[in-house]
Amino acid sequence: xxxxxxxxxxxxxxxxxxxxxxxxxxxxxxxxxxxxxxxxxxxxxxxxxxxxxxxxxxxxxxxxxxxxxxxxxxxxxxxxxxxxxxxxxxxxxxxxxxxxxxxxxxxxxxxxxxxxxxxxxxxxxxxxxxxxxxxxxxxxxxxxxxxxxxxxxxxxxxxxxxxxxxxxxxxxxxxxxxxxxxxxxxxxxxxxxxxxxxxxxxxxxxxxxxxxxxxxxxxxxxxxxxxxxxxxxxxxxxxxxxxxxxxxxxxxxxxxxxxxxxxxxxxxxxxxxxxxxxxxxxxxxxxxxxxxxxxxxxxxxxxxxxxxxxxxxxxxxxxxxxxxxxxxxxxxxxxxxxxxxxxxxxxxxxxxxxxxxxxxxxxxxxxxxxxxxxxx
Amino acid sequence: xxxxxxxxxxxxxxxxxxxxxxxxxxxxxxxxxxxxxxxxxxxxxxxxxxxxxxxxxxxxxxxxxxxxxxxxxxxxxxxxxxxxxxxxxxxxxxxxxxxxxxxxxxxxxxxxxxxxxxxxxxxxxxxxxxxxxxxxxxxxxxxxxxxxxxxxxxxxxxxxxxxxxxxxxxxxxxxxxxxxxxxxxxxxxxxxxxxxxxxxxxxxxxxxxxxxxxxxxxxxxxxxxxxxxxxxxxxxxxxxxxxxxxxxxxxxxxxxxxxxxxxxxxxxxxxxxxxxxxxxxxxxxxxxxxxxxxxxxxxxxxxxxxxx
Numbered sequence: 199x200x201x202x203x204x205x206x207x208x209x210x211x212x213x214x215x216x217x218x219x220x221x222x223x224x225x226x227x228x229x230x231x232x233x234x235x236x237x238x239x240x241x242x243x244x245x246x247x248x249x250x251x252x253x254x255x256x257x258x259x260x261x262x263x264x265x266x267x268x269x270x271x272x273x274x275x276x277x278x279x280x281x282x283x284x285x286x287x288x289x290x291x292x293x294x295x296x297x298x299x300x301x302x303x304x305x306x307x308x309x310x311x312x313x314x315x316x317x318x319x320x321x322x323x324x325x326x327x328x329x330x331x332x333x334x335x336x337x338x339x340x341x342x343x344x345x346x347x348x349x350x351x352x353x354x355x356x357x358x359x360x361x362x363x364x365x366x367x368x369x370x371x372x373x374x375x376x377x378x379x380x381x382x383x384x385x386x387x388x389x390x391x392x393x394x395x396x397x398x399x400x401x402x403x404x405x406x407x408x409x410x411x412x413x414x415x416x417x418x419x420x421x422x423x424x425x426x427x428x429x430x431x432x433x434x435x436x437x438x439x440x441x442x443x444x445x446x447x448x449x450x451x452x453x454x455x456x457x458x459x460x461x462x463x464x465x466x467x468x469x470x471x472x473x474x475x476x477x478x479x480x481x482x483x484x485x486x487x488x489x490x491x492x493x494x495x496x497x498x499x500x501x502x503x504x505x506x507x508x509x510x511x512x513x514x515x516x517x518x519x520x521x522x523x524x525x526x527x528x529x530x531x532x533x534x535x536x537x538x539x540x541x542x543x544x545x546x547x548x549x550x551x552x553x554x555x556x557x558x559x560x561x562x563x564x565x566x567x568x569x570x571x572x573x574x
Numbered sequence: 575x576x577x578x579x580x581x582x583x584x585x586x587x588x589x590x591x592x593x594x595x596x597x598x599x600x601x602x603x604x605x606x607x608x609x610x611x612x613x614x615x616x617x618x619x620x621x622x623x624x625x626x627x628x629x630x631x632x633x634x635x636x637x638x639x640x641x642x643x644x645x646x647x648x649x650x651x652x653x654x655x656x657x658x659x660x661x662x663x664x665x666x667x668x669x670x671x672x673x674x675x676x677x678x679x680x681x682x683x684x685x686x687x688x689x690x691x692x693x694x695x696x697x698x699x700x701x702x703x704x705x706x707x708x709x710x711x712x713x714x715x716x717x718x719x720x721x722x723x724x725x726x727x728x729x730x731x732x733x734x735x736x737x738x739x740x741x742x743x744x745x746x747x748x749x750x751x752x753x754x755x756x757x758x759x760x761x762x763x764x765x766x767x768x769x770x771x772x773x774x775x776x777x778x779x780x781x782x783x784x785x786x787x788x789x790x791x792x793x794x795x796x797x798x799x800x801x802x803x804x805x806x807x808x809x810x811x812x813x814x815x816x817x818x819x820x821x822x823x824x825x826x827x828x829x830x831x832x833x834x835x836x837x838x839x840x841x842x843x844x845x846x847x848x849x850x851x852x853x854x855x856x857x858x859x860x861x862x863x864x865x866x867x868x869x870x871x872x873x874x875x876x877x878x879x880x881x882x
Binding site: 244246248252274364389395396397399400403404406408409410411413415417418430434449452568569 | 577578581584585588675679680682683686724781783786787788790793797817826827828830831832833834835836837838839841842845
């Protein structure tokens with residue numbers, strides 16, 4: 199009897215877990231119309247995470263509203279579990295979704311399989327990041343975040359007194375290194391002597407490690423911090439130490455007066471026209487590599503948050519000028535003579551990197567100290 | 575150097591609390607693998623209470639109660655119903671994770687009120703804090719860290735200097751003999767498993783209330799499992815538990831330190847060190863057969879009085 203009860207207890211725990219976790223579907227947003235086209239959204243996190251998923255969700259909500267579409271959301275879907283993300287997508291299609299939006303790198307492969315399978319030709323697949331697309335119904339999209347990173351680097355350098363900036367970074371790979379390099383080049387445009395120290399934490403999200411990394415950078419002499427990781431822990435560390443910081447991903451200031459600005463995404467700049475094209479039947483992936491759709495400061499996908507009071511008026515003017523040039527398409531971050539910190543050329547005099555070349559950056563530019571140097 | 579060692583104490587505090595909690599649990603002969611789950615339950619309930627009451631003491635209390643609540647499920651299933659300890663512990667981890675996500679969902683992104691952050695700001699202890707070297711490392715910390723010092727000392731005094739502590743040891747070494755000697759087995763097991771859970775809950779709350787006072791999912795991030803390994807590493811001794819926790823905390827951030835200083839030592843290699851150290855300690859202690867570094871004799875065995 200007792201053993202039976204024990205089994206029942208264990209089962210009860212498991213079921214209560216299933217009830218707690220999992221993150222069920224929620225249909226909401228946009229069109230109240232029952233005939234509205236449904237958009238299935240797969241998020242890696244929770245849509246009020248104050249970071250990437252929230253930023254995605256807000257863009258989707260806005261775009262769905264403008265186009266009278268309805269969103270069906272699946273939150274907290276693991277992107278390392280291919281089977282789970284595949285099932286999430288199929289389930290959304292079964293619920294009648296005509297568009298599937300995958301908001302994390304790992305969703306790409308299963309989405310591509312479905313898009314290419316021939317069974318779902320009437321469904322459009324939109325995938326953030328990655329390099330997977332096809333000619334008919336799957337597009338990957340991203341943006342030139344280096345533009346906003348560059349501007350935030352200008353702000354950081356203008357607020358620094360010690361001329362040493364700290365960068366908490368997730369992994370030493372291209373997307374992160376594009377950001378580090380753009381930030382550094384921006385900082386150097388204000389102050390050529392500035393130094394950027396990078397700590398790679400080898401995880402996207404461990405708030406405690408992010409904070410510890412930020413604290414070690416402060417101990418190593420940095421007086422302005424920035425980061426490329428999921429939580430806002432770096433901002434907290436900067437606030438505790440009374441130094442300046444930028445945000446990232448989402449215009450979320452948790453450092454108060456110590457916040458300079460933040461590079462962030464306005465995803466509606468991509469989704470609104472794309473949804474419209476899908477509804478009008480005009481949607482077609484461009485076939486451009488590595489991204490079918492590549493947004494920018496000019497397209498409105500890439501944004502810079504308002505500049506804080508610690509940024510001098512002089513610097514503000516300079517940043518705004520550069521931003522205007524970016525919007526007009528007259529300013530490219532990776533242009534002219536730029537060297538990696540191991541002496542190799544990243545970009546030669548008179549050359550401007552194409553988007554594809556930007557996405558083959560591997561390493562940090564001169565002025566950056568990071569230990570991934572040693573590996574090359 | 576000093577400020578790095580002080581950072582090690584901070585990084586080690588959640589590990590210290592969870593390790594002492596788990597070793598007290600294991601001293602009863604019960605292996606509770608639900609540390610990660612109990613830490614998360616403590617983290618989320620501590621934060622929830624802190625957010626709504628703005629009272630640091632209520633937040634701490636609530637975190638301890640949440641951890642103890644998780645342990646109560648475990649104790650009921652393993653002590654009273656005598657189900658498998660390993661399976662129950664693992665299930666508790668999964669349950670605790672889900673519980674924290676469920677309760678934490680509406681809290682995501684909210685920030686603990688300033689009363690909480692002010693209470694847990696770093697404070698220097700008079701006199702002790704002025705001692706060169708030792709002072710800045712140990713006595714210029716936050717209230718929660720001081721609480722962890724007291725818990726370690728109290729646990730050591732209790733385990734080694736009191737009759738009840740001796741009874742606890744007897745219980746874990748040979749439950750049948752302890753039962754025969756008149757010790758109230760179930761009361762002892764429940765009391766210590768719940769206390770252990772409460773300490774794990776506090777360990778989680780240190781992360782959510784002090785270190786990262788903005789709620790986010792999975793603040794604990796595997797530290798519960800490190801604590802389970804640490805218990806073996808420190809040979810069920812709460813004082814060693816303190817230094818072991820600080821050591822492992824230090825190892826978790828030393829790679830970041832190397833990078834900030836511009837030293838090219840692989841982070842992956844550094845991340846492996848705690849586990850390699852644990853394996854070595856287990857091998858050495860098994861090989862040397864030193865009595866005090868062996869696990870409690872009846873660890874993991876459920877006690878059936880009728881079957882004796």
